[in-house]
Amino acid sequence: MVEKSSTAPLAEAAPPGARWWNSALRRFIGTRELPLLALIILVVIIMANRNPNFLTIANFRAMAVGFTPTAVIAVGMVILLVAGGFDLSVGAVLALSGTVVARLVLDGVEQPLAVLLVLALGGGIGAVNGVLVTKIKINPLVATLGTLSIARGIAQVMTEGISISGLPSSFGRVGGEQLANIPYMVIIMLVIVVVGDLALRHTRFLRQAYYVGSNENAARLSGIGVDRFRIFAFILTSVLAALAGVLLASRLMAGTPTAAQGLELQVLAGAVIGGASLTGGEGTVLGAFLGIVFIGIISNVMTMEAVSIFWQQAVTGAILIAAVAFDMLVRRRRV
Amino acid sequence: MRTPLLEVTGVNKSFPGTHALKDVSFELLPGEIHALMGENGAGKSTLMHLLSGVYAPDSGEIRIDGHPVMLRSPRQAQAHGIGMVFQELSLAPGLSIAENVYPNRAPTRPGGTIAWGSLYRQTRELLAQFEIDVDPRTLVRDLNITTRQIVEIVKALSLDARMLLLDEPTSALPPNEVERLFDVLRRLKARGIGIVYISHRIPEVMAIADRVTILRDGQRVGTHPIGAVTPDDIIEQMVGRKIADLYPARADSFGQELLRVEGLSHERDFSGISFTLRRGEIVGVAGLMGARRSELLRALVGVNKTTSGTIAISGSPVRIQSPEHAFALGMAYLPEERKTDGLFLKMPLRQNISATALRDFARLGLMSARKEAAVTQAYVERLHIRTPGVNQLVGRLSGGNQQKVMLSKWLVRQPKILIIDEPTKGVDVGAKVEIHALLRELARQGAGILFVSSEFPEIIGLADRILVMVEGRLVGEIPAGQATEQNLMLLSSGYTAREPAAGG
Ligand SMILES: Nc1ncnc2c1ncn2[C@@H]1O[C@H](COP(=O)(O)OP(=O)(O)OP(=O)(O)O)[C@@H](O)[C@H]1O
Numbered sequence: 001m002v003e004k005s006s007t008a009p010l011a012e013a014a015p016p017g018a019r020w021w022n023s024a025l026r027r028f029i030g031t032r033e034l035p036l037l038a039l040i041i042l043v044v045i046i047m048a049n050r051n052p053n054f055l056t057i058a059n060f061r062a063m064a065v066g067f068t069p070t071a072v073i074a075v076g077m078v079i080l081l082v083a084g085g086f087d088l089s090v091g092a093v094l095a096l097s098g099t100v101v102a103r104l105v106l107d108g109v110e111q112p113l114a115v116l117l118v119l120a121l122g123g124g125i126g127a128v129n130g131v132l133v134t135k136i137k138i139n140p141l142v143a144t145l146g147t148l149s150i151a152r153g154i155a156q157v158m159t160e161g162i163s164i165s166g167l168p169s170s171f172g173r174v175g176g177e178q179l180a181n182i183p184y185m186v187i188i189m190l191v192i193v194v195v196g197d198l199a200l201r202h203t204r205f206l207r208q209a210y211y212v213g214s215n216e217n218a219a220r221l222s223g224i225g226v227d228r229f230r231i232f233a234f235i236l237t238s239v240l241a242a243l244a245g246v247l248l249a250s251r252l253m254a255g256t257p258t259a260a261q262g263l264e265l266q267v268l269a270g271a272v273i274g275g276a277s278l279t280g281g282e283g284t285v286l287g288a289f290l291g292i293v294f295i296g297i298i299s300n301v302m303t304m305e306a307v308s309i310f311w312q313q314a315v316t317g318a319i320l321i322a323a324v325a326f327d328m329l330v331r332r333r334r335v
Numbered sequence: 336m337r338t339p340l341l342e343v344t345g346v347n348k349s350f351p352g353t354h355a356l357k358d359v360s361f362e363l364l365p366g367e368i369h370a371l372m373g374e375n376g377a378g379k380s381t382l383m384h385l386l387s388g389v390y391a392p393d394s395g396e397i398r399i400d401g402h403p404v405m406l407r408s409p410r411q412a413q414a415h416g417i418g419m420v421f422q423e424l425s426l427a428p429g430l431s432i433a434e435n436v437y438p439n440r441a442p443t444r445p446g447g448t449i450a451w452g453s454l455y456r457q458t459r460e461l462l463a464q465f466e467i468d469v470d471p472r473t474l475v476r477d478l479n480i481t482t483r484q485i486v487e488i489v490k491a492l493s494l495d496a497r498m499l500l501l502d503e504p505t506s507a508l509p510p511n512e513v514e515r516l517f518d519v520l521r522r523l524k525a526r527g528i529g530i531v532y533i534s535h536r537i538p539e540v541m542a543i544a545d546r547v548t549i550l551r552d553g554q555r556v557g558t559h560p561i562g563a564v565t566p567d568d569i570i571e572q573m574v575g576r577k578i579a580d581l582y583p584a585r586a587d588s589f590g591q592e593l594l595r596v597e598g599l600s601h602e603r604d605f606s607g608i609s610f611t612l613r614r615g616e617i618v619g620v621a622g623l624m625g626a627r628r629s630e631l632l633r634a635l636v637g638v639n640k641t642t643s644g645t646i647a648i649s650g651s652p653v654r655i656q657s658p659e660h661a662f663a664l665g666m667a668y669l670p671e672e673r674k675t676d677g678l679f680l681k682m683p684l685r686q687n688i689s690a691t692a693l694r695d696f697a698r699l700g701l702m703s704a705r706k707e708a709a710v711t712q713a714y715v716e717r718l719h720i721r722t723p724g725v726n727q728l729v730g731r732l733s734g735g736n737q738q739k740v741m742l743s744k745w746l747v748r749q750p751k752i753l754i755i756d757e758p759t760k761g762v763d764v765g766a767k768v769e770i771h772a773l774l775r776e777l778a779r780q781g782a783g784i785l786f787v788s789s790e791f792p793e794i795i796g797l798a799d800r801i802l803v804m805v806e807g808r809l810v811g812e813i814p815a816g817q818a819t820e821q822n823l824m825l826l827s828s829g830y831t832a833r834e835p836a837a838g839g
């Protein structure tokens with residue numbers, strides 16, 4: 001009875017002045033979102049002073065529309081990463097979905113139905129990925145690299161490598177029009193990001209992602225359907241990739257089989273910069289979104305500063321490594 | 336008077352929210368086995384981490400052979416002759432004994448390739464010093480737990496250590512194997528090596544140690560020659576009060592049959608296992624190394640597949656496919672390995688506690704952090720889990736406190752049938768009493784509990800009925816009250832395996 005009193009005050013005791021800063025700083029660095037947000041604001045401030053065309057509504061609108069497909073996919077990808085998986089086929093699924101939806105619409109299928117069919121196609125590919133990884137136990141790298149090639153290949157065969165164009169103008173509405181000066185694309189993206197973030201933080205169902213990714217054995221023995229959840233996460237990621245494909249096709253008014261080459265790496269880089277770990281158990285949707293925003297702003301900045309497009313890819317890689325290295329250093333000190 | 340090998344004076348160490356060591360002093364003489372005891376979270380492992388260079392003290396002094404030293408890394412500690420074996424085993428299971436004993440300092444040939452011949456010879460010589468006759472090429476994965484523990488020690492000594500730090504080396508060992516480890520320790524002691532021995536098992540400390548230092552709440556409460564204290568003194572100094580009854584009273588009547596297992600067999604691990612478990616009953620499974628008790632438990636809940644036999648729950652036959660399925664049938668299983676199978680180390684306490692019963696912590700599909708916190712707080716108080724708060728990451732708790740979290744995590748689910756592999760591994764005496772009381776309470780509310788323990792006293796004290804297992808077979812059944820450590824040991828060593836009448 002007596003000994004309990006000694007632990008409680010320890011926890012509650014207000015730390016003296018110097019310690020307060022220390023713990024505030026620790027908490028700040030401890031989350032990934034806050035430092036990243038600070039960094040983004042810093043870049044924006046610097047650029048606003050360098051280039052008058054940077055801090056304009058037009059530029060920000062273009063930027064946001066530009067990273068919408070990546071951000072939409074990242075919502076699924078980060079949940080998958082938290083659950084200890086990852087998916088390289090998202091860029092290919094995006095391209096395949098774009099071409100299939102264009103083909104269907106051209107062939108006269110009702111647009112909502114065409115979209116649903118394409119989302120189902122995405123779900124199907126995700127289910128295949130999930131089953132290959134969880135049931136047949138193929139490494140996710142290999143499995144999704146395989147579906148990547150297959151999806152890309154089918155998209156090319158279907159179109160003989162040429163974009164499908166000549167779509168009715170009604171198909172371009174979502175991709176091209178705006179509501180109160182905000183493109184529909186961006187609204188859709190923000191809704192998915194906000195809902196995704198809240199759901200991953202608070203729902204019972206998505207909480208399972210953290211258990212599954214933190215310790216698969218313990219999750220199993222805690223009665224959590226590990227395989228079932230992972231398959232779900234693969235399906236979700238792929239459905240969002242298909243949705244991104246539809247959005248992009250609507251914006252470009254075309255189904256392009258070669259769209260989104262290398263997009264999977266951008267998605268992964270954004271998620272990891274935002275705090276997700278490739279070993280599972282860690283990450284948030286907000287973090288991944290900010291990571292994607294950061295990459296988007298940096299590449300916008302580089303374009304404005306007339307940096308060659310080829311360098312931009314190299315810089316994305318460097319940022320990724322810097323972010324992970326920073327994370328490892330902070331983590332090592334925290335033990 | 337000999338100069339101490341190691342002298343610690345006035346060290347302090349804090350973690351965020353915890354003052355783990357307060358002004359602690361400690362000394363180790365050559366050829367001495369110095370036990371370090373204290374409740375879970377008292378600071379034993381932290382002290383050992385300071386001595387092995389894992390953490391630096393916030394203040395205070397460490398002297399080796401009378402000279403002050405700064406130990407900035409495990410490598411430096413090794414260079415000063417300190418060898419250590421941590422609470423969690425750290426060997427690489429996929430590598431051979433030799434490769435484990437000499438990681439990155441294997442003898443090499445000119446050109447940098449490993450001289451396998453001399454590596455194996457050196458390792459064999461080291462092993463021979465402890466009369467361990469295994470091929471140094473054997474993979475660690477294929478060794479039993481005692482041999483692994485001894486290989487850890489051999490590894491720690493391979494750098495000519497003069498001091499050896501052992502953190503709960505026997506917590507995973509069955510009773511008959513402890514003596515083997517003690518042989519090794521006595522041999523080292525005779526060579527003048529000083530040993531720090533952390534343990535929660537008082538009888539073992541009484542048997543092997545020369546002196547005992549007791550920590551409470553990060554402070555040293557005393558250092559005594561072992562002849563000058565009784566087990567009760569030690570307990571009283573550790574927990575700050577006397578503990579009257581180590582075990583709760585047994586039940587006097589049981590309810591209906593909950594679990595009936597008949598002729599359960601596994602490819603290699605066990606065969607022909609039959610037993611029953613009733614409501615309100617606690618059944619203990621005793622056995623020694625190689626009895627395959629853990630394998631049996633894992634098969635019961637569908638982790639391992641069985642080849643034949645039947646299981647019936649409350650009279651209806653079931654085929655259990657997976658732990659998830661077992662859960663749905665009201666059967667929960669607490670694994671032996673808390674780090675690999677039990678806990679989510681990178682997640683907060685409260686999220687660990689809720690994992691097995693997510694539904695109970697959610698409303699309209701949303702998790703209630705407040706409910707998680709409240710339930711967790713209740714367990715923290717009941718089991719004296721030492722933590723700065725319910726949001727602390729479980730990986731930052733001391734070993735014994737992690738064990739308590741693991742137990743709470745499955746108790747939250749309130750299973751009908753609870754299957755536990757080592758309920759109190761690494762837990763201090765006081766908390767053990769609480770855990771035993773909690774299990775008895777659960778049984779009284781109508782659950783049936785089947786547990787395995789490597790401590791005979793725990794089996795005798797807690798169980799209503801004891802099953803004895805030898806090499807994958809049940810060889811006897813002893814009602815509570817008739818069991819003694821001696822007859823359990825005899826039965827477990829297969830002594831009466833040829834006389835099936837044993838125990839009845
Ligand atoms: N890395 C860490 N971060 C935060 N707190 C820590 C860390 N390591 C230890 N602690 C805290 O320090 C205290 C002492 O822990 P320690 O591991 O030394 O206990 P112990 O005596 O070895 O207990 P046990 O018998 O359970 O192993 C505990 O309250 C623990 O939670």
Ligand SMILES: [Mg+2]
Pocket residue numbers: 379380381422502733734735
């Ligand atoms: Mg410890």
